[in-house]
Amino acid sequence: MTEYDFDRRDVLRALALLGVTGVTAPLFGGTAAASGTSPLDLEFTVEERFRPFDLIAxxxxxxxxxxxxxxxxxxxxxxxxxxxxxxxxxxxxxxxxxxxxxxxxxxxxxxxxxxxxxxxxxxxxxxxxxxxxxxxxxxxxxxxxxxxxxxxxxxxxxxxxxxxxxxxxxxxxxxxxxxxxxxxxxxxxxxxxxxxxxxxxxxxxxxxFGQAGVRDPHVVQHADGRPYIRHGKLYLTMTNAGLGFFQQAHWAVWTLDLADPAKLEQVATLFFARDGVVLGDHAGQIVRDDEHDRFILLMSSWGDFAFNGVHVRHTVTRADVLSGVHVLPTERLPLPTTVSSWDPALTRIDGRWHIAFVESPAQQPSFVFHPALAAAAPGAGYDRGLTLLGADTSVGQTEGTILQRVGGRWYLFASDGDAREYPVYDLRLRKLGTLNAPYGTNIPHPMLVRVGNRWWLTTFDGTQYAEDVLGYGGHGDFVLMRARREGRE
CATH class of the missing domain: 2.60.120.560 (Exo-inulinase; domain 1)
Known part of the structure; x- marks a missing residue:
């Protein structure tokens, strides 16, 4: 395989990062608003690495x-x-x-x-x-x-x-x-x-079908950013790697046991109907909108990807999408961009919906992509009157956008495949620094989770399954890191 082929496939990651703060559960040790911790103060090391693999979930x-x-x-x-x-x-x-x-x-x-x-x-x-x-x-x-x-x-x-x-x-x-x-x-x-x-x-x-690996972890959250927890388990979505390229993957809901952060269990399987077919679109987020008693789902259109563009789609439902099998109709989300987009991250900040996403002006002959941030009109729905607040066009392999609050302050996190680092931005897309965490293969995206008085970071890597037969796409391992330093309240 040529160096060019490796570089191209290595940047085709639509990986959402998973941030968890503001949790009232005792295992998370208080709210983010009360925390004095900055994400730039944390230093992470790998604790565990394992491979979820099931031909049948x-x-x-x-x-x-x-x-x-x-x-x-x-x-x-x-x-x-x-x-x-x-x-x-x-x-x-x-x-x-x-x-x-x-x-x-x-x-x-x-x-x-x-x-x-x-x-x-x-x-x-x-x-x-x-x-x-x-x-x-x-x-x-x-x-x-x-x-x-x-x-x-x-x-x-x-x-x-x-x-x-x-x-x-x-x-x-x-x-x-x-x-x-x-x-x-x-x-x-x-x-x-x-x-x-x-x-x-x-x-x-x-x-x-279950998965040959997992990637794109993204916490299921309430509209204000609080993580969604039931019976001591944190809910998150992940892309279940299929036996082949992106079209073979699909989206699933998993739980992470707060008493044992390495324990994962798939609890829902999600598919999406569009253009007369049922697809496995993935790399997105679920938001529980308590005010309107509904779930908001956003996902990337990787289910029929053929190197001719990607976009963010969305739907709302009152069905319990956190369990069972669902096939949901979706629509294109009207983001303020004229180019391809993926990795949506939605949160209501100070009463106004904000959505982070990836902009991609090119997919051929190679992929180019960078983080961006938009907001809806004040008081409007999450899909109304979206305007661009900022974008970092200085980078070309940076994705996995998420909005997360740490220490009472909102940040946009991402992953830079060129620099091999996790950049941290403010809400004007000014780079503040980088996370101090190992950067593995592929373009790994960090999920910060506070457990007790410690911070955990959950991500994945590019380890393939049977690439000699299946080709690229059957990755990755589930990676769990822990911060050396305790978080301060």
Whole structure:
């Protein structure tokens, strides 16, 4: 891979940073307004690093059963969006094994044929059946077999005892024959599995795809910036990395246990309907607007990214988007910019809605992006009369904007991939300094969380999953840092 390719992909991060202050819970040790701590006084070191990885999100299993015999067993259970997984225990691998999505008029299947020594991806439509891709494979039973659908990408994986590894993946040839993002198409397909011969399967499970890694952490907050906490757990959104590029990722809500900040659990899965399809738009924020008894959701349009622009979208709902599976219609947010935008961060400051975001004047031949800040008209809704307050056009790889209050003062935080640092701005976009924290791979974005009398910083890195097969996009590790110095009240 050329140096140019590495640089370009390294800056394609739409990572929102996650700031938590102003918490009244005892574990957070008081309110930010009472704190005398400046973010520039804190020094962070890495405490833990781990990798959330689930082919099926634990809370979102839809099928869990002993396999029935048959060449193709259709469960009749289907996902609401094209992000699903089927796994099967292969007890006798002598006959070809299949799994994926199937209906009366078509199917999207991953296959493994031991006699032929190959895995494949097979698409059936009313026009006929096509094997769109194959790869050599030598699997000895017993082994785990899985087929994952992320948007229109289909990936076949196997677990021979050392964890799941992809055998092959394909998107373009699948999309040329079927569009799983179309609700009319997906609605006719359900999870399916089978053996084309006398082979035996054991346990079969199916459900919503989990993640190959996580990124873009952003706290769920109240309109005034207070973090949203239930039963001792902090709620945050993260981008669940898919098995491939940005279109294969989707958005999810997670909880972080305040008694154990390293403990994460996915509690909601979010998808978005626009332009007649269902997508996994991500890299955004959820705000609980208590005054109007609603949730405000903002997200970046990475779900159909094709190097032709990105923009911020939004929606409001009274549904409990912090649990369950949701498909929500969205609209484009009228930001005061004529170029691409992503990484929205919304907070009501002194009675006026402020929104930080990233401006990107170019995505080809390379990405250029910088932080910006806008505000709505005084007394108006968050999406009304937005005017630009400032932007830092001196930087070209800086994203992950968030508005956060520390020590009674509001800041805009971001991450500069060129300088390899976390800049700290005031609300006029004047740079005040940088956070004293390790800067890892990719463009990591800091989430400051106060636990007791200590400050924690949660972020991610660029560690890939099976890049040799899947290409770029299956990152990153979840990284937890802690400040050396105690925060002062």
């Amino acid at each position: 634990p809370r979102f299993v839809q099928v869990d059963t002993a396999a029935r015999r048959g060449a193709l067993v259709k469960t009749g259970v289907r996902p609401k969006a094209p992000y699903g997984t089927v796994t099967a225990e292969v007890l006798d691998g002598s006959a070809p094994v299949v799994a994926g999505l199937a209906g009366d008029q078509g199917s999207v299947l991953g296959t493994y044929d031991a006699a032929a020594g190959r895995a494949g991806i097979e698409i059936t439509t009313p026009s006929g059946t096509s094997v769109v891709k194959t790869a050599p494979a030598d699997l000895r039973a017993p082994f785990g077999f899985a087929v994952v659908v992320n948007e229109n990408a289909v990936t076949v994986l196997a677990d021979t005892g050392a964890g799941w590894r992809p055998l092959l993946t394909e998107r373009d040839q699948v999309r040329a024959r079927i569009d799983l993002r179309d609700p009319a198409v997906l609605g006719k397909l359900g999870y399916a599995y089978g053996t084309r011969g006398p082979g035996r399967l054991g346990r079969v499970r199916a459900g919503y």
